[in-house]
Amino acid sequence: MSTIVKGLLVPGIPHPLLAPEQNEGWQKLRDGFEAARQELIECGAELILVYSTMWPSVIGHQIQARAEPEWVHVDDVFHDLGSIPYKFKMDTDFAQTLQECSTERGLHARTVDYHGFPIDTGSVVALKLLNPDNTIPACIVSSNVYADRAESVVFGKAARDAIERHGKKTAIVTVMTLSNRLFTEFIDPADDAIHSPKDEEWNQKLLEFLGQGRLEDVAQLSREVHRQIRVKKVVNFKPMWWMSAVMGQNNNYDGCVHAYAPLYGTGGAVISLTPTPSGFGNKEFDEDDVESFSGDRNVVDSGSKTQLEPEDTLPAEPTVHTSSPTIQTDAAPKPVGSYPHARRVGDLLYLSGVGPRQPKTNDIPGGPIRDENGDPREYDIEAQTKAVIENIRVILEASGSSLDQVVDITAFLVDMDRDFAGYNKVYNETFGSIQPTRTTLAIRALPTPIAVEFKVVALPGG
């Protein structure tokens, strides 16, 4: 069973928090927040994950990881409504897990843990009203201004991974208004209204869909919603892409519209979505689903953990070419094709197949398995296996890792009957205590006259 117990949509404009008494609709929204707060208690949520459209990020995705952020917040526009002192409680372990899960899916993500970090008005309003006593720890994530659908969906899936890994009952809170066009002149609170009839019509459509629990259907409509009722401050309307991806990309929720009212021209709504097995039913995917991010974001090389040592200053050290997440080292045998020695992907290091050939000389310890004429000759499997492991050690260390970080090995033997025992004996000397998972296969041949090759996956080190 999923650990996601609730989804909430709430507006981030501060009037329901700071001035509910000035307008009936603002009070209705305030009451809606209160109803949503009750739902959070009843569903036993142990973590609140907030995605705020009012926290824009440029450098990837930011994740609030300050244990107890504290400040007196003032809104940039509605500063005359008063200050909002806050002290929140964040789940820093979850923040870390989410950062890791995001990186694993190819996203650029970082945690922020700084005194005085400006938490956005929307997140402040949501947490003040939904979790006033900090009984439930929270986490807040940003909304990248350039992220389009693929990136938003992948970030949502990363959050889903993190929630599963973390194992706590989680409520997803998306801070946004429906239509987002504010009045551009100061209004008398009594005159608040949805900015235009067109905005109102679209808001009603969204309320109908979400009231029926059709979250994925609304996500599929995001581009149209953006065109119709969103002021274009960012590349696209993305919160529903993200939220639906976190919650499992379906329409199976009990939807409840707790409140809907104008908020300085925008459409403010408090809506809850409770996962149910008997929801609205299957959605139709108009666009490809996407599992990991590989867009054009990585224009600036984010660097590798491996240090580049210039050959001319340190002739004794092997040269390591690591300008990208691929790793080549002169200390390991020269590749016999177009491949790097290793490549880092997320939090894993993948090594190309490693044989026993010696780095500089191409000699094969224990002798090659065939002579110059291609005829079989006697060779030492133990010596070859030792050389393989030594080459793996060199590549791992050039990548900032080490043998004890190996998590999985696939071993290839050209003669299982003859060589398994010798290979297994040497293998155990090194990996018996490390205990990576292992698969041993017999194959017809390897590209050079060797008897054994290992394919290795390791952690990048530390």
Added chain:
Amino acid sequence: MSEKGRIVAAALAPHPPHLVYAENPPQNEPSAECGWEQLRWGYEKLRRDLADIEFDTIVVLSPHWQTYVGTHFLGVPHFKSLSVDPVFPNLFRFHYEMDVDVDLARMMHDEAADNGLVVKMMENPDFRVDYGTIVSCHLSNPSWDKPIVGISSNRSTSYYSVEVMQEQARELGRITREAIEKSGKRVLLLASNSLSHRHFTTEASVPEDMSHEHIYNHHQYLWDMRVIEMLRSGKTQEVVDIMPEFIEQAVSESDAGSFTWLLSALDYPRFEPEFYAYGTVIGTGNAIFGWYPDSEEGGSPQ
């Protein structure tokens, strides 16, 4: 104040927090080894020229105080707090303390209100001054010995169009000039924006590693050079005319209205400005220019 006030200097003074980070002032918590020298040396030259000019107040319009309802003016006489950049908190956590010329701010506010603009004074003492204002002011005047007038960026580009923003910013510029003239004060104006403004969305592990720094794309660079050439040859009216295209094509941060406002306040100077530097910061294009209406040719006062 019998003498007529005037704008004695004006600068295009972009606010990448990276520049303050690389300077290592005592107010900033993080520290750097180096970085973005062309721009920092450009600011150094700007400061050298400003040192020869007497002025009473710095008036700055920052893209990072974003207001959707009207244009706002800082209206609290003194601020002291910590500014943390929401996008680059790893680089900019700056302890600031500044005086505000509330009288001049109010004059501008009132003048703008009389001319039908939507305006508001910001009088909440807990308000945090945006990092754009802080960076541009710090790099232009690191001693912080002059009061400032802080003006918000009305987001009419987002809500309507660049054309509406321009109309508003031109009007605000004219009003700024007239209020300054009435005030009898000598004023330095700062437009706190980059030129082309598409960022990289990843950051090098050492942010000041300059081997990663370059323009986001060739197209942005061409636009920046086009605008710089026009500014250098005094074609400021023309720059305002192509602003909608520039903003659309190069995602220019002048969508904030700050640059149109500055050129309008200067009444579209045709004299040659002092061009201090051009450089990129995380892919965006940044130029530092100075206009000196009192000097003979308009360029540097020496």
